[in-house]
Amino acid sequence: MKFADHMKTASFSALAVILFFAATEGLLRLFWNPAATKLDIVHRHLARALKHSPYQADPTVIYKFKPNALLKESGGEVRVNSDGLRGPDIGEKKPGCFRVLALGDSSTYGWAVSEENAYCRQLQSILSERTGKCVEAINAGVPGYSSTQGSRFFGRISTG
Numbered sequence: 267m268k269f270a271d272h273m274k275t276a277s278f279s280a281l282a283v284i285l286f287f288a289a290t291e292g293l294l295r296l297f298w299n300p301a302a303t304k305l306d307i308v309h310r311h312l313a314r315a316l317k318h319s320p321y322q323a324d325p326t327v328i329y330k331f332k333p334n335a336l337l338k339e340s341g342g343e344v345r346v347n348s349d350g351l352r353g354p355d356i357g358e359k360k361p362g363c364f365r366v367l368a369l370g371d372s373s374t375y376g377w378a379v380s381e382e383n384a385y386c387r388q389l390q391s392i393l394s395e396r397t398g399k400c401v402e403a404i405n406a407g408v409p410g411y412s413s414t415q416g417s418r419f420f421g422r423i424s425t426g
Contacts, residue, residue: 327415363400369416374407
């Protein structure tokens with residue numbers, strides 16, 4: 267085979283590869299919606315799966331507790347308040363009272379322990395005793411949450 271024949275074969279092979287990738291990119295651009303991120307896909311599937319659970323799908327944090335949900339755990343029943351957080355309802359902040367927001371996963375939430383034994387409630391007691399001031403610790407822990415979900419939750423509540 268001559269050099270020219272090798273060049274012709276290599277050129278056709280290169281052209282075939284280029285056409286393959288161009289066609290693949292064209293099809294992806296035509297049928298793939300980059301706005302539908304993995305998070306959106308997870309959210310849609312999660313909404314269906316969580317239909318009969320104490321959780322609900324959420325576009326910002328993927329999932330959260332349903333307000334006023336009742337959870338049955340090995341430590342007993344856990345009531346979720348009207349804000350979708352473990353603990354009593356959060357009213358207006360009392361004058362002179364400090365509030366601490368605890369973000370986190372099942373450790374913060376207090377999986378399989380009573381509300382009084384969850385670290386958030388313990389923190390509230392210790393800070394109140396040591397400072398002699400009113401302290402409210404708000405338990406915003408949700409089992410399975412990551413630091414990203416905690417950050418998004420905080421961003422949502424801090425901006426109103």
